[in-house]
Amino acid sequence: MTIFSSSNVFSCSKIIFIGALSFFISGCASMPSLPSSPFQLDQLDLSPLQGKVIVIDPGHGGKYGGAIGKMGLKESEVNLGVALYLWGALQSAGVKPIMTRTADTTVAAPSHKQLRADLLARSMMSNTVNPDLFVSIHHNSNTHRPQKNNLEVYYKLTDSGASQELAECIMNRIRNAFSITQAQVLPGNYSVLRGTRATAILGEASYLTHRENERRLSLHGFLKLEAEAYFLGILDYFARGVPRIFDVTPDGDVYTQAQPEVIGWVKDDAYGKGIDPDSIKLYLDGVAVEHFYDLLTGKVSYIPSHPLKNGEHTLLLEARNRGGNSAHPVRTVFSVALPPAAVVLSPIVETIPPDGRSRSRITATVLDSNRNPVADGASVAFSTSAGELADSVVPTSFGKATTHLIAGYQREEAAVVATCNGLRSSCTVTFDKPEKNLLEISIYDLQGNPVKGADLICGKELCCVTDYLGYCFYQKDSDEELSFAVWKDGYQSLKGSFSVKGDEVTREELLLKPVDNGLMWNKVVVIDPHGEDGISTSLSSPAIERAEANFKTAFYLKEMLKLAGAKVFLTRGNDFIPSPAERVIKADAVGAEVLISLNHKKGSSLGYYFNSIKGKFLARSIKQSIDDELSCKKVKMIESTNFVIVHTEMPAVVVNIDYPKCKRLPGDKEERAWTEARVIYQGLRSYFQSNH
Ligand SMILES: [Zn+2]
Numbered sequence: 001m002t003i004f005s006s007s008n009v010f011s012c013s014k015i016i017f018i019g020a021l022s023f024f025i026s027g028c029a030s031m032p033s034l035p036s037s038p039f040q041l042d043q044l045d046l047s048p049l050q051g052k053v054i055v056i057d058p059g060h061g062g063k064y065g066g067a068i069g070k071m072g073l074k075e076s077e078v079n080l081g082v083a084l085y086l087w088g089a090l091q092s093a094g095v096k097p098i099m100t101r102t103a104d105t106t107v108a109a110p111s112h113k114q115l116r117a118d119l120l121a122r123s124m125m126s127n128t129v130n131p132d133l134f135v136s137i138h139h140n141s142n143t144h145r146p147q148k149n150n151l152e153v154y155y156k157l158t159d160s161g162a163s164q165e166l167a168e169c170i171m172n173r174i175r176n177a178f179s180i181t182q183a184q185v186l187p188g189n190y191s192v193l194r195g196t197r198a199t200a201i202l203g204e205a206s207y208l209t210h211r212e213n214e215r216r217l218s219l220h221g222f223l224k225l226e227a228e229a230y231f232l233g234i235l236d237y238f239a240r241g242v243p244r245i246f247d248v249t250p251d252g253d254v255y256t257q258a259q260p261e262v263i264g265w266v267k268d269d270a271y272g273k274g275i276d277p278d279s280i281k282l283y284l285d286g287v288a289v290e291h292f293y294d295l296l297t298g299k300v301s302y303i304p305s306h307p308l309k310n311g312e313h314t315l316l317l318e319a320r321n322r323g324g325n326s327a328h329p330v331r332t333v334f335s336v337a338l339p340p341a342a343v344v345l346s347p348i349v350e351t352i353p354p355d356g357r358s359r360s361r362i363t364a365t366v367l368d369s370n371r372n373p374v375a376d377g378a379s380v381a382f383s384t385s386a387g388e389l390a391d392s393v394v395p396t397s398f399g400k401a402t403t404h405l406i407a408g409y410q411r412e413e414a415a416v417v418a419t420c421n422g423l424r425s426s427c428t429v430t431f432d433k434p435e436k437n438l439l440e441i442s443i444y445d446l447q448g449n450p451v452k453g454a455d456l457i458c459g460k461e462l463c464c465v466t467d468y469l470g471y472c473f474y475q476k477d478s479d480e481e482l483s484f485a486v487w488k489d490g491y492q493s494l495k496g497s498f499s500v501k502g503d504e505v506t507r508e509e510l511l512l513k514p515v516d517n518g519l520m521w522n523k524v525v526v527i528d529p530h531g532e533d534g535i536s537t538s539l540s541s542p543a544i545e546r547a548e549a550n551f552k553t554a555f556y557l558k559e560m561l562k563l564a565g566a567k568v569f570l571t572r573g574n575d576f577i578p579s580p581a582e583r584v585i586k587a588d589a590v591g592a593e594v595l596i597s598l599n600h601k602k603g604s605s606l607g608y609y610f611n612s613i614k615g616k617f618l619a620r621s622i623k624q625s626i627d628d629e630l631s632c633k634k635v636k637m638i639e640s641t642n643f644v645i646v647h648t649e650m651p652a653v654v655v656n657i658d659y660p661k662c663k664r665l666p667g668d669k670e671e672r673a674w675t676e677a678r679v680i681y682q683g684l685r686s687y688f689q690s691n692h
Contacts, residue, residue, distance in 0.1 A: 035178060039228040041092060048238035048271040050094040053131040057122050057192060058083035058099070059138040059202075062106035064115055067141030069214035076104055078208065078217045079137045085227030086137070090234070100125055115611070116191065123195030132242070133166060134200040135230065136192050139217065141209040149210035151180045154188030154202040157581055157647065158588075161318070161326030162199040162242070170233030174205050177229040187581040189588070189647035199328070203230065240323030241272015248317050250334035258307030258336055258370060262291075264300045264317045272321040279320035285313055308336045310368060310375040310399075337375040338368035345418045345425040348473050349438060352407045354431035358505050359390075359404045359440060361473060364418040364425065366396050373399020378420055386414035387431065390469055396420075402467055407431045437500045439463070439474040440507045443486065451512050454488035476500045490514060490521050490565025519688055520564035526592040528571040528583055528644055529554035530599040530654075549659075549673065550598045556677035557596070561684075571644075580643035587648050594618055594687070595652035596680065597644055604632045604661060607640030607654035614651035617691065622655055622683030629679045632662035655680055 058079040060066030066075030083099060090097040100107050100122045108121040126134045142148045153171040155163035167185045175183040193200050205226050206213050216222045248264035262282065268274050275298065282291040282302055291302040300317060313336060318329045344365045352358040362382065366374045373396070380401035382392050390404035405416055408431055417426045443451045443466050450470025456463045459482070464472035476482070479501050486494040491512040500506050514521070529550035551574055558568045569590050571583040578586070587595050597607075604626070606619035619637055626635055645652045657676055659665060666672050 046093045053096045055098045055126040055131045055134045056083045057136040061101050067208045069208045073214050075139050081223040082227045083137050085224045086230050089231045119191035122192050126196045131198050134196045134198045136202040138204045139208045140204040146209050149207045149213050151183040152204040153185050156193040156200045157187045157189040166237045167201045169237040173229040173233035240325045241269050241321050243268040243321040243327040245317050245327045245330045248330045248332050251332035254335045254337050259304045262302040265298050266319040267298045268321045276320050276322050281318045283316040307370045309372050310336050340366045340374050340421045341369040342367045343420050343423045343425040345427045347429045351430045351434045356409045358407045360429050364401045366420050380420045382418050384414050384416045386412050436475045438505045441472045443470050443510045457485045458482050515564040520566040523566040524592045525566050526569050526587040526595045527554045528597040531577045546600045549600045552673035553598050553676050556674045560681045584647045592650050595648050597654040599656045604658040605636040605638045605656045607638045609646050610639040618651045618687050619653045621687035625679050625683035630662045631664045
């Protein structure tokens with residue numbers, strides 16, 4: 001592919017070599033030609049750039065050289081060359097440009113041993129100066145396809161507004177400057193983009209592994225042209241005007257009324273053509289609401305149409321100008337906490353024997369004036385005229401506060417009183433022979449701590465769920481032998497039977513043991529069953545089968561992980577498949593520790609991102625488990641270029657199992673998916689075991 005209009009061949013005298021380059025181009029005859037530069041700073045209207053602050057980040061540097069060409073040209077030096085030219089042009093145009101580095105060195109202090117630290121140092125620098133833009137300059141490589149020489153400009157994955165618009169402007173200018181046909185703007189979640197708060201892009205203007213291009217990249221004139229294209233792209237962006245959103249309220253406040261007025265302001269700058277009213281979007285708790293916009297003042301306002309529930313709420317305000325540039329969206333969080341207006345007290349069991357040990361759970365429900373549960377943490381004080389209370393002051397959670405009343409030794413009535421914010425409610429529990437039999441189960445873990453939220457299943461019904469004291473109560477009319485099971489994610493299930501008789505209390509203490517010693521507890525795992533090819537318009541049956549198989553394995557793996565106490569998220573349902581970028585955003589948003597992508601294409605393999613040490617280790621752990629258990633033919637470790645694997649923050653792996661090539665996988669679809677899930681689970685377990 002030719003990416004030049006060869007109108008202007010530099011003469012030998014004009015060729016300057018980058019000082020530190022380790023290679024040398026000999027002879028004028030082989031000099032690459034450069035396109036002409038229309039760049040005349042003094043003929044441009046530079047006013048939109050005045051006073052702007054732009055962080056320029058030449059990628060790599062020092063021991064992290066980045067890509068390297070066949071002839072030895074280092075990406076870190078090429079990036080720096082372009083960055084320095086860009087710095088000069090921006091400086092002359094009235095911008096305050098800030099370089100993350102000005103020499104071929106790392107950005108983080110040399111004492112930092114990890115690449116991660118060097119990347120974070122770049123974002124940190126940007127976040128400290130809070131610039132208008134962050135521009136990271138890179139050049140790509142593909143040693144497998146040396147003929148590849150595309151242009152790719154990445155924008156911050158989570159910002160399909162300003163960052164994407166800037167990326168479009170820069171991509172257009174670079175494409176036009178070098179007449180590139182293969183040019184794309186893409187979402188990217190590279191560390192410097194992810195960690196930077198400002199509008200941010202990362203440019204990969206061309207490929208260093210393309211031989212002819214490597215020669216061009218060794219010429220100052222070429223780097224200067226590239227820098228000029230960046231400059232013009234940035235100018236185009238600012239010339240359209242950059243609107244802003246400010247003073248959005250409520251922000252961080254606690255409201256004691258349920259319909260607080262929402263106000264925000266949107267304004268374009270002097271270079272834009274004004275705000276596009278249709279582009280203004282206001283979201284309350286993620287749902288778009290009908291706001292009012294005052295064209296003259298730029299005020300956006302909204303009053304909730306119904307009382308908001310107590311607790312936390314979020315606001316998001318977005319807007320664009322008529323030139324198509326987005327303002328930085330503004331997000332705020334506020335709380336509604338209406339005072340308690342009613343307390344209702346009730347016991348779970350009204351009569352318990354006067355044995356000095358039987359219990360009844362007492363629940364206080366605290367509601368506001370709209371009959372909504374009050375915000376968590378309202379303090380409820382309990383007292384009783386007889387017997388004893390397990391706790392006498394308890395904060396509300398979801399509008400409820402609970403304690404236990406423990407029976408005394410006399411037949412009498414206990415008057416239990418709860419007070420909250422000056423409100424009072426009472427109930428009675430009688431210490432006497434109960435009319436029904438009573439099941440009082442308490443569940444503990446190995447450390448003797450109560451287990452909250454365990455389900456007690458009697459026969460096939462849910463009898464009760466343990467409270468924060470580990471207790472669960474159930475009453476039966478008839479005598480019977482009751483078979484039971486206890487389920488709680490993270491613990492091994494427990495089965496057995498009770499005999500409930502007459503008017504007695506059946507009291508049992510049960511012990512729950514963790515699954516895998518609690519290794520998976522609270523681990524956050526994202527499972528990403530591939531499916532793009534399963535819902536495309538050209539549905540081939542193998543593709544559908546594959547998408548279904550991917551989902552089936554994901555389902556079983558999710559169940560296994562949940563039972564072991566992990567928190568599991570799937571990137572798709574069985575019918576809806578979000579884009580790769582959306583899947584990455586989701587995985588990052590839930591703070592996943594690992595991402596497991598599932599596929600069943602030809603040729604079994606474990607794919608990881610080449611730059612991720614943990615990702616590779618994760619792939620190896622799962623491969624080991626597959627090798628041990630499934631006897632698949634030739635399972636390969638490969639570097640994946642899959643978008644989700646490359647762009648997620650957490651260690652990620654694509655597990656691709658080629659069913660027909662794995663001897664020990666059962667033929668039945670369900671059994672096969674279950675077996676596969678179990679094998680992946682085991683690999684994951686060994687990953688977490690050696691990677692706390
Ligand atoms: Zn790079």
